[in-house]
Amino acid sequence: MRPISAKFRKIIDEDPFYRRCALADEKCNGRITIEHAIIYAGRQIDEMWNFVPLCEWHHSVGKWLGCGGLDKSRNEWIALNLAPPRAFQAYPKRDFETLKEHYNKKYGIYHIKR
Numbered sequence: 810m811r812p813i814s815a816k817f818r819k820i821i822d823e824d825p826f827y828r829r830c831a832l833a834d835e836k837c838n839g840r841i842t843i844e845h846a847i848i849y850a851g852r853q854i855d856e857m858w859n860f861v862p863l864c865e866w867h868h869s870v871g872k873w874l875g876c877g878g879l880d881k882s883r884n885e886w887i888a889l890n891l892a893p894p895r896a897f898q899a900y901p902k903r904d905f906e907t908l909k910e911h912y913n914k915k916y917g918i919y920h921i922k923r
Contacts, residue, residue, distance in 0.1 A: 811852075811855065826921055886916050
């Protein structure tokens with residue numbers, strides 16, 4: 810697990826989006842953590858759009874380690890919807906546009922909850 814760089818940590822600390830769980834529902838429990846939602850070529854993508862704020866329950870960490878509500882596909886769906894235009898060009902070995910379309914059909918389009 811790669812730590813978040815100081816450059817991104819400053820942005821995360823100042824943006825209100827990262828102060829609550831991106832999945833904010835009745836199951837939320839615990840402190841807010843940051844997940845690198847998508848792995849590419851065996852490594853975590855180190856881009857702002859790939860950082861998803863999750864409570865401990867939705868991230869399955871802390872007191873919920875291994876028994877929480879981690880759902881990687883929903884976390885990837887959020888990250889893909891946070892990505893700016895042309896972000897996926899840097900990752901040619903995976904068709905993120907098609908994956909985003911698939912998730913948006915399954916879950917709807919993610920809108921940031923502020």
